[in-house]
Amino acid sequence: MVLVLGEVMTAALRHSGGMPRERVEDALGLLAGERVRISERPIGYAVSPKTFTGVDCRILARSGAKVRGVGTLMGRACLTGGRVLQSSAVARIDPVGGGYRRAWSHYLARLGVVEALGRTDLPGTAAAHLAADRSSSTMGMGAFCVRLLSEIQGSPVLDKSTPVRARRTVLRWAALIDERNEGVRVRFAVREDGLRTVRLVLGPAEIDDIVDLCEDLALHDWLLTALMSVIEQSQIGVEQPAQSVLKLRPAVDHLLHLWMPAARLGGVALSVWEGLESRPGLSRQWDASVRRVRDQMAMAAALSSSRPPESARFFR
Amino acid sequence: MGRAMRADAEFFETTADARVESVPLAHLSVELGHFYSPDLRQDEEFFIDHFRRIGIWYSAARSACEAMVPRGNPRISTCVLIDDYFGQPASPSALIRKLRDAAGKAGLEIDYLVRESGCAHTVAKVDPDPAEPVETAPPGLSLAHLVEARLVEDPPPNSTGARPPVGQTGWLCNGQRSPATETHEAMKRPTVWRPPAENAAVNHSIFEDIELWRDGPDGRLWSCAMLAAVWQLLRLGLLRDNGRRVAAPHPLPGDLPDNWRALPMVLQLNERALPFNAYRAMTICAPLFLPVENAVRTILQQVAVDPAVLAQVGGRARDEGVALPLEVVDRMEYLFVDTGPVRGAGPG
Amino acid sequence: MLVFAASDKGGTGRSVTSCNVVYRSALTGSDVCYLDFDFGSPTAGSIFQITDAQRGVRQGGLHSYLLEPDIQTTGEPQRIDVWTQSSRASLRQRPPGSGKLMLFPGDQDGGEFGPDKEALRRCVQLLQALDEEFDMCLIDLSAGRSYATQLVLEATADPALRGVAARWLVFHRWTRQHIPAAAGLVYGKDGILDAGVRAGHDKDRLQSAIKFVRTAVVDPDSIELSGLRPAQVAWLRDCDEDLRRIAALHQVGRRAMLGTVPLDPVLQWREQLISDNDVVARDIANNATVDAFDELARKIQDDEGWAEP
Numbered sequence A: 001m002v003l004v005l006g007e008v009m010t011a012a013l014r015h016s017g018g019m020p021r022e023r024v025e026d027a028l029g030l031l032a033g034e035r036v037r038i039s040e041r042p043i044g045y046a047v048s049p050k051t052f053t054g055v056d057c058r059i060l061a062r063s064g065a066k067v068r069g070v071g072t073l074m075g076r077a078c079l080t081g082g083r084v085l086q087s088s089a090v091a092r093i094d095p096v097g098g099g100y101r102r103a104w105s106h107y108l109a110r111l112g113v114v115e116a117l118g119r120t121d122l123p124g125t126a127a128a129h130l131a132a133d134r135s136s137s138t139m140g141m142g143a144f145c146v147r148l149l150s151e152i153q154g155s156p157v158l159d160k161s162t163p164v165r166a167r168r169t170v171l172r173w174a175a176l177i178d179e180r181n182e183g184v185r186v187r188f189a190v191r192e193d194g195l196r197t198v199r200l201v202l203g204p205a206e207i208d209d210i211v212d213l214c215e216d217l218a219l220h221d222w223l224l225t226a227l228m229s230v231i232e233q234s235q236i237g238v239e240q241p242a243q244s245v246l247k248l249r250p251a252v253d254h255l256l257h258l259w260m261p262a263a264r265l266g267g268v269a270l271s272v273w274e275g276l277e278s279r280p281g282l283s284r285q286w287d288a289s290v291r292r293v294r295d296q297m298a299m300a301a302a303l304s305s306s307r308p309p310e311s312a313r314f315f316r
Numbered sequence B: 001m002g003r004a005m006r007a008d009a010e011f012f013e014t015t016a017d018a019r020v021e022s023v024p025l026a027h028l029s030v031e032l033g034h035f036y037s038p039d040l041r042q043d044e045e046f047f048i049d050h051f052r053r054i055g056i057w058y059s060a061a062r063s064a065c066e067a068m069v070p071r072g073n074p075r076i077s078t079c080v081l082i083d084d085y086f087g088q089p090a091s092p093s094a095l096i097r098k099l100r101d102a103a104g105k106a107g108l109e110i111d112y113l114v115r116e117s118g119c120a121h122t123v124a125k126v127d128p129d130p131a132e133p134v135e136t137a138p139p140g141l142s143l144a145h146l147v148e149a150r151l152v153e154d155p156p157p158n159s160t161g162a163r164p165p166v167g168q169t170g171w172l173c174n175g176q177r178s179p180a181t182e183t184h185e186a187m188k189r190p191t192v193w194r195p196p197a198e199n200a201a202v203n204h205s206i207f208e209d210i211e212l213w214r215d216g217p218d219g220r221l222w223s224c225a226m227l228a229a230v231w232q233l234l235r236l237g238l239l240r241d242n243g244r245r246v247a248a249p250h251p252l253p254g255d256l257p258d259n260w261r262a263l264p265m266v267l268q269l270n271e272r273a274l275p276f277n278a279y280r281a282m283t284i285c286a287p288l289f290l291p292v293e294n295a296v297r298t299i300l301q302q303v304a305v306d307p308a309v310l311a312q313v314g315g316r317a318r319d320e321g322v323a324l325p326l327e328v329v330d331r332m333e334y335l336f337v338d339t340g341p342v343r344g345a346g347p348g
Numbered sequence C: 001m002l003v004f005a006a007s008d009k010g011g012t013g014r015s016v017t018s019c020n021v022v023y024r025s026a027l028t029g030s031d032v033c034y035l036d037f038d039f040g041s042p043t044a045g046s047i048f049q050i051t052d053a054q055r056g057v058r059q060g061g062l063h064s065y066l067l068e069p070d071i072q073t074t075g076e077p078q079r080i081d082v083w084t085q086s087s088r089a090s091l092r093q094r095p096p097g098s099g100k101l102m103l104f105p106g107d108q109d110g111g112e113f114g115p116d117k118e119a120l121r122r123c124v125q126l127l128q129a130l131d132e133e134f135d136m137c138l139i140d141l142s143a144g145r146s147y148a149t150q151l152v153l154e155a156t157a158d159p160a161l162r163g164v165a166a167r168w169l170v171f172h173r174w175t176r177q178h179i180p181a182a183a184g185l186v187y188g189k190d191g192i193l194d195a196g197v198r199a200g201h202d203k204d205r206l207q208s209a210i211k212f213v214r215t216a217v218v219d220p221d222s223i224e225l226s227g228l229r230p231a232q233v234a235w236l237r238d239c240d241e242d243l244r245r246i247a248a249l250h251q252v253g254r255r256a257m258l259g260t261v262p263l264d265p266v267l268q269w270r271e272q273l274i275s276d277n278d279v280v281a282r283d284i285a286n287n288a289t290v291d292a293f294d295e296l297a298r299k300i301q302d303d304e305g306w307a308e309p
Helices: A021-028 A104-108 A122-131 A138-153 A206-232 A241-254 A268-278 A283-303 A308-313 B046-066 B090-103 B143-149 B224-235 B287-300 B308-319 C014-027 C062-067 C119-133 C149-157 C177-186 C190-197 C203-208 C229-248 C265-270 C276-280 C289-303
Strands: A002-010 A038-040 A045-047 A052-061 A066-080 A084-096 A114-119 A169-177 A184-188 A195-202 B026-035 B076-082 B111-114 B172-175 B210-211 B213-216 B219-222 B264-266 B280-286 B332-336 C002-007 C032-037 C101-104 C137-141 C165-174 C210-217 C257-262
Touching: A002 A122, A002 A138, A002 C119, A021 A038, A021 A045, A021 A066, A045 C002, A052 A114, A052 A122, A052 C002, A066 A104, A066 A206, A084 A122, A084 A138, A084 A206, A084 C014, A122 A169, A122 A195, A138 A169, A138 C119, A169 A206, A184 A268, A184 C014, A195 A206, A195 B219, A206 A241, A206 A268, A206 A283, A241 A283, A308 C265, B026 B046, B026 B224, B046 B076, B046 B090, B046 B332, B143 B224, B172 B287, B210 B224, B210 B287, B210 C101, B224 B287, B280 B287, B287 B332, C002 C014, C002 C149, C002 C177, C014 C032, C014 C101, C014 C137, C014 C165, C014 C210, C014 C289, C032 C062, C032 C119, C032 C149, C062 C119, C101 C190, C119 C137, C119 C149, C137 C149, C149 C190, C177 C190, C177 C229, C203 C210, C257 C289, C276 C289
Parallel strands: A084 A114, A169 A195, B026 B076, B026 B280, B076 B111, B280 B332, C002 C137, C002 C165, C032 C101, C032 C137, C165 C210, C210 C257
Antiparallel strands: A002 A084, A002 A169, A038 A045, A045 A066, A052 A066, A066 A084, A066 A114, A184 A195, B111 B264, B172 B210, B213 B219
């Protein structure tokens, strides 16, 4: 059995408009001498080179016992649709015999692996990772994500104006890979404080694909959270429709076109998304929210059509 | 079974990573000398003596390599490194002839001559045609910058991903420094002195703190240890810039310029030379270089070479039946021997 | 938008006024947060009446966020949602259409500290993250020439925060001692402008982002003073005139002023949020006080009053 732990942090890019390719390369170029990979279809997507940070810390298992973990976390950042920025921290946990730490070069020959020194219960470690609340994060993955995200958000190529105000969300995930597993089982949970957890149990899979999948889940969860918050702020039914529409506008400009579950992904990701569509039904909720926004805009347009033209300028 | 089950370096990468260019590889690269200004001013006799002493050990390194390589037919190349970064050596034409003649008289052949400042200055664009001049590259990053970007520091115990990178200081160590003892919070008890500690210490510590660079009014000055670390990685064929190979060897131009900077970084002196880059690197030098080379090892222990490059080189070694250590630092070997009255690095 | 609340002396009502301004902004629908950077005495929790954080939180507050990065594995300090955590019933009913109201408390027993480079980096990251989320972040700074003030001056000069609006409120009581003291904090040697320029700010631009707020002001014409004898009113008027003259002399006059907060016993003695309930139903606080908070909240966000000269 193989255990991979990860954390994804999602935020709106601090930039008001679209960005040309070179700017995106500048912003996401976390590592000198390594390329930012960019694709345009089916949705604009750019991913930074991988970066690594060393850890030597306690890892919690469910029993309450702790083991020492030594190795490196892999970190990377990606930008979707030129709007949504994410950073990820990932590590595979390898239990090893012997309770002593090796020379550091040993760990750099196994990038992205944290060796757990001592007896380790992998499902227990996964459970502890997912059970923690937002105020603590396994091996400091959260802080690593914050650091990567902040580095990009502070980039001089960004104009620092955020189109949609929203709290950064955190999605923690654990994947238990076992060759005896067939298919994939997924458990997605929405916790308080903008925290989400995903537990995956699956057969042989590439870790890169799992990271892609979890970032995709975090992206869509963030979109849904941000859209619902915009709708709430717009006070539909309390405010005048024209006022509500003003507040809904950022969602229309920046969010609505980004919903494309598993657009770039295949295999495992598709079957996970299929599972999530029946329960909790993310796309159903998204579609309903989008309809609500569109209805509100249509109504505001209808009401304003009888008025002088300047009040209709929001709809251009 | 998926590759996720394997515990090797290519763990996060797709197998055949086309983005990484490959380089020709010898089995062994042997460094016959690392010359600083004070030594470069010596006469031919000095170098003949130097190469004679080195030659004894060069033969030993050759035999050792023969024994390791299947079918006993090793590809070995030799090189010398000259310092044109901290000092200003005599013109290329005079110096190159002196070194080649001395080596020849001592029974050795210098395959490649390398300028150390090439590690510190902007990467020259690799030209598809080696006959073309190379120093027309646009400003970019130096090899030293590429290596610095790949430093992943050895974390002291109780470090999580929250530990801030200390890369901004220009110093790299193998443990935990003795903490500063000034108070942090007002009216709190001052911190007491604690000794530094080596992370991988078995019992007692050997703590090292290495200066990688210093920023001054004239820009960044890289340290000798950092440049030597870059040099070792270059010899091992492990450096790439955006997946492209760097500092490819160029034949000696017919007309030698007066200025070293006008030459490519790696000059091929011997037409029949085997590849400059090699699976392993052997350095034969005077014990006076030991502190620098120890620092090089400490630096290279903390450089995370691109896993795709490691996988590529590792795969080729496997295909050839050559045993290659997984850890880069284990691919470097040293012979610290008396090479005559060398003075090593001058002031600076 | 980042709003920094500073004062030269303690007891100016800086914290209580700031909390009220943040609260009034949230009521009008803005998402706002309050950061307790009064490192020597992190007591904002008591103003918002958060039972578990009267004098800061036990762990994970702003002190440990800034000073102990190794321990804080999430890279985020603790936050308290005032709408749900306040022990005051009238606060716990979040009115419809109101925005977020979040408190970032300090740590219990935290003290003033000399920030290092890492604390500065973390401060920049925090302000950056909060600016993504909130319409207004109010940072309440320790009184006087404090490390907190120096820290945020350096943070706002960082390229990562370039382009983020930053405004300064300097609070002072309307007295002969407090007016020159407030002026000294801004214009004096090693004051905000001096330290700001050293941190990399443009002096004129920084100065145009600093406004004064007069607190505990007695208005001789107010209804509350209608019972005074004519001689008393005349004396008050003279004093007020004198103070205006002193203020103008110290560049703390009307042009540099953002607003005034009247003397109100509820603020002086209880140091808490004044709810509409306190004014209307209980009739213990003055309407003019709440009006002053509303006015401040509006002016802080109104770009016109903050135009560069």
